[in-house]
Amino acid sequence: MSLKNIICPACGAVCDDIQVEFRAGIIEAKNICKVGNARFKILANPHRFRQPLIKDRGKLKPVSWDEALEKAADILVSAKRPLLFMGSDTSCETHKIGLKIGEYLGAVVDSNTTIGNGPIAMGTQESGKVCATEGQKKNRGDLIVYWGTNPLESMPRQMSRYGVFPRGYWTRRGLFDRTVITVDPRKTPTSEASDLHVQLNPNSDYELISALLTLLHGKTPHPSVEDITGVPIPVMEQMLHMMKNCNFGSISAGVGLSSSIGKHRNAELAMNLVKELNNYTRFTLGVLRSHCNVAGFNQIASYMYGYPFGLDFMRGYPRYNPGEFTTVDLLREKDVDAVFVICTDLLNQVPADCAAYLAEIPVICLDTVPCPTTVASDVILPAVIDAMECDGTFYRLDDVSIHFEPFVSSSFEFTKSNEDTLKQLFKKIKEKI
Ligand code: SF4
Incomplete structure (x- = not known):
């Protein structure tokens, strides 16, 4: 299969002229830089998460999709003040559902912006x-x-x-x-x-x-x-x-x-x-926003609630105070008691004391391949790769929206996209509250 004008989901430039050869599970990308090439290789990465995992006595064990969603919903519902960290390696459609879950739970919702720009x-x-x-x-x-x-x-x-x-x-x-x-x-x-x-x-x-x-x-x-x-x-x-x-x-x-x-x-x-x-x-x-769809989260959060990042829904309405309701500050002050990390490696981006606190509290992670955050996670939900396996929207670094189409279907039977995963999780959460 030879394809043209594919979107690269690796950084904020969101290049839309990538050529892809995809044959017998081997992917070859052209017109692409090294950073983007590494991202495309994840599609056929042998270490990719193929099924949900739950930590049991310190070890991650494969479980059914329903079991993993149930456990993730339990963690979020029983937390007094959960944090949803919306990564930039996923679409605006996923961000939108994540923000709605945050509002429903009275959680804090933040994104990579808080650590970068x-x-x-x-x-x-x-x-x-x-x-x-x-x-x-x-x-x-x-x-x-x-x-x-x-x-x-x-x-x-x-x-x-x-x-x-x-x-x-x-x-x-x-x-x-x-x-x-x-x-x-x-x-x-x-x-x-x-x-x-x-x-x-x-x-x-x-x-x-x-x-x-x-x-x-x-x-x-x-x-x-x-x-x-x-x-x-x-x-x-x-x-x-x-x-x-x-x-x-x-x-x-x-x-x-x-x-x-x-x-x-x-x-x-x-x-x-x-x-x-x-x-x-x-x-x-x-x-120059180096994370892929980090501009997208700012756009969606501003459009829905008026603030670009670090939104606290604890009082039932959105509040914004960087330095108080932002990820590093919340982790440093031990102000959250569960974290859901969506499509990013949070542990790699925060200071050591915050990373140490992440290891103490329940963490749910939606990701494609193993990384420090998945090591600290209690529940791992396998992620679908946006711009390769599902459609959606990214915002480029200059705030231009780019729609992308998949060139292969989702690797999983249980979910079509990360948006679909969050919708299923939201349903479970609603059943519990
Ligand atoms: S990593 Fe960034 S600059 Fe490189 S091809 Fe992908 S979008 Fe373009």
């Missing part, structure tokens, strides 16, 4: 958003600033499909019509391929953006900013000159901006810089 979402709430689609960047963008990210390794095809190399309508010469600036404390393959590498000190993003704004206002920043940021003022002037004099510029921000000291205030200030740059030229800010 949540502060950028919060900064955007403060300052508004001047954004563009990746297609606009491809066709118009002649300057791209990678701030706190290394797409050549984390999202390789963003550069080749949109950001740097492709020939667009007004960028006919591809790379030769574009300038690349990288702002990163580290030397990375992306910084080495850039025209200008602004190598700031770690945790000095806020000061650097403040200095750029000061220069933009026609004033000279205090000389101490050079010691704080490690960036000479002439380099800041050069960077600002490039930003003011392009035709269409964009900042692609990564976790380096949202995780350094300043957090959401960094994103807010960067957005203010972008707004002011629009007095001189066209300028936008977007986020």
Whole structure:
């Protein structure tokens, strides 16, 4: 079987031009990066979960689908304050059912955003958003600033499909019509391929953006900013000159901006810089979201309840307070007593004390292959692979929705999709309350 224009479900770029050869259980993907290729290999991975498992005296044992759903429903219903962690490796349709289960149970529902680019979402709430689609960047963008990210390794095809190399309508010469600036404390393959590498000190993003704004206002920043940021003022002037004099510029921000000291205030200030740059030229800010459908959860949760992540339904209505109702804080404070992890490896993403607490409380996991979270789980439900075995919707990193169709049917008789699994579980939960 030879297929074209398949969607890659591995990262936020959601490439929609993958070619797949699928014969006798062997899958060969083309037009794909290494990260995506590894994801496609899961389809025929011999370690893939083929049946539900329940932990019995420390050992995972195969059980029937009904038994596993029953046990999962029991755990969620008997918990005083469960947490549903909605991973990004599944569709918006699954997220929607997960949010409804969370509301019904009075649980907390969170997603990968909380650990990755949540502060950028919060900064955007403060300052508004001047954004563009990746297609606009491809066709118009002649300057791209990678701030706190290394797409050549984390999202390789963003550069080749949109950001740097492709020939667009007004960028006919591809790379030769574009300038690349990288702002990163580290030397990375992306910084080495850039025209200008602004190598700031770690945790000095806020000061650097403040200095750029000061220069933009026609004033000279205090000389101490050079010691704080490690960036000479002439380099800041050069960077600002490039930003003011392009035709269409964009900042692609990564976790380096949202995780350094300043957090959401960094994103807010960067957005203010972008707004002011629009007095001189066209300028936008977007986020390079490395998890596949993490933007989808933000869209669905905002659409249904008004908040993008970290929703607490304990009082019967949604509340939002990052730092209180977000996963790491809840685990650190031991404020939840059961966790349902859906299509992500949560244990791998949280600090050690949170991981240790996860090992103490009941954990249900919906996943495809073994990972640290499945080791700590009491119930494992096998996951269907979105974009390969079932249809649905992802949101790309620039918040464009992409519908996907399967090219093989679900590997399981008991469920058609992760959405179907959550619907079946929701039914069981309703029978118990
Ligand atoms: S860039 Fe991301 S979406 Fe595109 S092929 Fe690589 S992993 Fe898949």
